[in-house]
Amino acid sequence: MDYTIGVDLGTTSTKVVLFDKASKVIKTANHGYTLYRDEPDMAEEDLDEIFQAFTEGIIDVTKGLNFATDKLIAVSFSSSMHSLIAFDADWQPLTRVITWADTRAVNYTEELKNNGLGKEIYAKTGTPIHPMAPLSKLLWLKNEKPDIYKQAAHYLGIKEYIFHRLFGDNKMDISIASGTGLFNIFELDWDAQALAVTGVKKEQLPQPVEPYEIARNLDPEYAKFIGIPADTAFVYGAGDGPLSNLGVNAIQPGVAAVTIGTSGAIRVVSNKPVIDPKGRTFTYALDKDHWVVGGPVNNGGDVFRWAKNNLFDAEDSTAKLLHMDTYDLLTSIAAKVPAGADGLLFHPYLGGERAPIWDANARGSFFGLTHEHTRAHMVRAVLEGIIFNIYMVSLALEEVVGDLHNIQATGGFARSPLWRQMAADIFEQPVTVPEAFESGALAATVVAKKALGIMDRLEDIEELVGQSNTYTPNPENYNVYRELVPIFIRLSRQLQTEYANIANFQRKYNNTNKD
The missing domain is CATH 3.30.420.40 (ATPase, nucleotide binding domain)
Known part of the structure; x- marks a missing residue:
């Protein structure tokens, strides 16, 4: 039997769903973690807790599979957007995951709105000016946590952290990138004005890639620990919002x-x-x-x-x-x-x-x-x-x-x-x-199948969504x-x-x- 896995990295839990060849749900696992609110307006997550939820979910849904006869075609991702993690030059984390729900950057956001720069940046990035966006979070770090800001050599989101830990990659799909407030959606690259405002250099940010980007050759230790073949295709996928539309x-x-x-x-x-x-x-x-x-x-x-x-x-x-x-x-x-x-x-x-x-x-x-x-x-x-x-x-x-x-x-x-x-x-x-209630995970696997040439068009998901119930006013x-x-x-x-x-x-x- 051929299988795909959709991983939905959420704000308070990670859901992992195993699908068969016909995209029917075979098994699900859901592991929660804490959203830390240690001070007013804070909303952070622990990197290790999220990584553990991800690995335990994969272990749970693949338990009982025999990879001598069963094939895991791909693992693909749907991820919450707007998260920010700072790393030093040796890739040691300097922060927890600062999530979309963190609003400590509110004062710097208001400054952007009031000085007119915010309107200019929004017109190129499509991300509204709000503390949720890494654009604002970077201004907060620069002003409120200068030691961290000065040490930071790399910035990633939570999905990118998982790929870096598993493969050593430093990439970000354009879907997640388009929610940072730093990405020019017309040029499909990091925006020069947004970078200038934050003081962050392009080299500190990941390489933008398509959601169809594939990583292979999983670190052997992680492959053994998780219990899946090291050559399994890991597909970057996209943000949870865009994939939610696709999934329904x-x-x-x-x-x-x-x-x-x-x-x-x-x-x-x-x-x-x-x-x-x-x-x-x-x-x-x-x-x-x-x-x-x-x-x-x-x-x-x-x-x-x-x-x-x-x-x-x-x-x-x-x-x-x-x-x-x-x-x-x-x-x-x-x-x-x-x-x-x-x-x-x-x-x-x-x-x-x-x-x-x-x-x-x-x-x-x-x-x-x-x-x-x-x-x-x-x-x-x-x-x-x-x-x-x-x-x-x-x-x-x-x-x-x-x-x-x-x-x-x-x-x-x-x-x-x-x-x-x-x-x-x-x-x-x-x-x-x-x-199909597991719409985000299903959509992630459709992206994987398109990446691997198994499906031609995203629109073909219509055949997989199944029956629907309609409520009338x-x-x-x-x-x-x-x-x-x-x-x-x-x-x-x-x-x-x-x-x-x-x-x-x-x-x-x-x-x-x-x-």
């Missing part, structure tokens, strides 16, 4: 992919880079012929997790007694509340926000609370608030790429019938959920949402005038309390 077959005009995992996004595919004059949307490469235009949100499933841990912690024991997942129990509670949560709105900006407001100082809030509202209303409002926010992004996206006429749903939220229906009602669009519900959405949008604009003030207050007193 949302690569036709007007078909949007909505993903909600830890974070979230809405994206559509274009055959060329598209820049938003207002700087609200990103343009990232899938490959040179497919460009993903969209907006990411910081606050997705992690906000639901916050609600579970802080508002419904007692429900964990109830769920165990009922032999239910706690999140399923909470969605069943939310389903008993009518659409609109009886006028309770929730702005889900617990981790600042990227699209649509691009404000790292943004903070979450409930609005409209009365004596009549219960915890059930609050959990419904949390779920609706996450979708309302992504709908706001879709309005900006339509200004850039035209009308959307279908939503392909993926990520953890796509498993919830309530959330699927909620999305259909709020967007007033059909929401289709492909049968409920008129009774979307009429309610039509009234609430404008209030949600106006309120977000009004609150934005005070986000910086409350965020600075929190930073001041958080630091004081720690001292």
